[in-house]
Amino acid sequence: MEQQGTDAAAARRMATLASHLSPASSHPQMEEASLLRGSNCRAKGAAPGFKVAILGAAGGIGQPLALLMKMNPLVSVLHLYDVVNTPGVTADISHMNTGAVVRGFLGQPQLENALTGMDLVIIPAGVPRKPGMTRDDLFNINAGIVRTLCEGIAKCCPKAIVNVISNPVNSTVPIAAEVFKKAGTYDPKRLLGVTTLDVVRANTFVGEVLGLDPREVNVPVIGGHAGVTILPLLSQVNPACSFTPEEVNHLTSRIQNGGTEVVEAKAGAGSATLSMAYAAAKFADACLRGLRGDAGIVECSYVASQVTELPFFASKVRLGRSGVEEILPLGPLNEFERTGLEKAKKELSASIQKGVSFINK
Ligand SMILES: NC(=O)c1ccc[n+]([C@@H]2O[C@H](COP(=O)([O-])OP(=O)(O)OC[C@H]3O[C@@H](n4cnc5c(N)ncnc54)[C@H](O)[C@@H]3O)[C@@H](O)[C@H]2O)c1
Numbered sequence: 001m002e003q004q005g006t007d008a009a010a011a012r013r014m015a016t017l018a019s020h021l022s023p024a025s026s027h028p029q030m031e032e033a034s035l036l037r038g039s040n041c042r043a044k045g046a047a048p049g050f051k052v053a054i055l056g057a058a059g060g061i062g063q064p065l066a067l068l069m070k071m072n073p074l075v076s077v078l079h080l081y082d083v084v085n086t087p088g089v090t091a092d093i094s095h096m097n098t099g100a101v102v103r104g105f106l107g108q109p110q111l112e113n114a115l116t117g118m119d120l121v122i123i124p125a126g127v128p129r130k131p132g133m134t135r136d137d138l139f140n141i142n143a144g145i146v147r148t149l150c151e152g153i154a155k156c157c158p159k160a161i162v163n164v165i166s167n168p169v170n171s172t173v174p175i176a177a178e179v180f181k182k183a184g185t186y187d188p189k190r191l192l193g194v195t196t197l198d199v200v201r202a203n204t205f206v207g208e209v210l211g212l213d214p215r216e217v218n219v220p221v222i223g224g225h226a227g228v229t230i231l232p233l234l235s236q237v238n239p240a241c242s243f244t245p246e247e248v249n250h251l252t253s254r255i256q257n258g259g260t261e262v263v264e265a266k267a268g269a270g271s272a273t274l275s276m277a278y279a280a281a282k283f284a285d286a287c288l289r290g291l292r293g294d295a296g297i298v299e300c301s302y303v304a305s306q307v308t309e310l311p312f313f314a315s316k317v318r319l320g321r322s323g324v325e326e327i328l329p330l331g332p333l334n335e336f337e338r339t340g341l342e343k344a345k346k347e348l349s350a351s352i353q354k355g356v357s358f359i360n361k
Pocket residue numbers: 055056057058059060061062081082083084124125126127128129138142145148149164165166167168169194195196197198225270271272273276
């Protein structure tokens with residue numbers, strides 16, 4: 001209760017201050033100070049760079065992700081939106097002496113201000129799993145959250161690149177696409193489901209088995225982001241290597257169940273947050289470098305795709321100024337991977353349909 005009272009008071013204070021600030025104001029934390037202490041602030045506003053919003057910024061992923069994005073030199077403005085606790089998170093992060101200017105936004109009435117002008121929107125809003133749950137068990141709550149946030153994006157920053165983290169990603173990305181289609185703003189190149197954690201885990205686990213530095217390992221992970229839809233291509237690991245059948249079974253199972261391993265270890269206190277924030281920050285950085293025009297940026301992501309007969313599929317994509325500029329072919333699969341692909345497609349197809357029907361019911 002004490003905490004809620006404090007948050008409510010902080011929200012009121014922020015709302016009052018916001019009503020005094022011009023929409024283009026650049027340093028709310030500093031301007032809050034200058035409003036209180038007089039006009040002794042010489043801040044000139046944000047340096048050149050990209051404007052990034054995190055929706056769900058006060059959560060288990062959102063907070064460390066906010067910290068990592070505040071450290072990213074490509075980010076000039078960082079908007080932190082959530083339905084709770086953003087005043088505190090924003091005040092805290094804003095004290096870091098890095099370049100990005102941080103602004104906090106609390107609750108639905110501030111969603112539009114949070115989104116206006118953004119180049120990249122990252123969505124980790126929604127509930128996480130508890131032991132015994134599948135990611136699909138989150139659908140009933142998270143589908144509506146993602147719909148509302150994407151309606152805001154369609155209205156306020158229709159050209160932004162959107163990174164969807166909220167589970168079940170296999171369905172929330174199709175939900176986002178349908179919302180954007182309805183709004184007339186859909187650009188499949190700009191909507192990306194974040195599956196980087198699967199690659200991060202695969203690189204780590206393969207590095208362990210092979211005795212390699214995980215930073216030197218690159219495992220393509222295709223399909224989607226749940227159970228059997230997570231399909232590591234161990235035949236395409238870079239650097240080239242070979243595995244015994246036992247190693248293939250062990251690694252495939254561990255990569256597919258990496259999320260559950262964390263959910264069980266956290267024993268009811270949520271799912272992966274820290275490794276996920278790392279993965280999301282890595283992926284967001286790749287998207288920003290693409291927007292900047294850097295060449296040769298390739299990441300795995302769950303996107304609208306023609307690489308299989310399914311409308312969405314995770315595979316290697318090349319990122320550029322307009323988002324997904326090329327979807328790379330899957331490459332040669334061995335028999336184990338071909339069998340895995342068929343299983344993955346069956347489950348993915350149902351998850352995609354579920355997401356599409358949620359918007360078009
Ligand atoms: N894609 C992936 O690889 C991956 C990895 C880990 C977790 N996840 C998913 O990310 C989501 C978030 O996980 P978490 O551990 O951060 O959960 P969390 O509960 O710690 O944080 C979620 C945050 O979302 C906020 N939120 C809820 N409704 C909102 C709304 N309408 N608008 C804005 N914010 C809202 C909550 O207030 C909370 O702060 C979950 O769905 C989880 O399954 C995905």
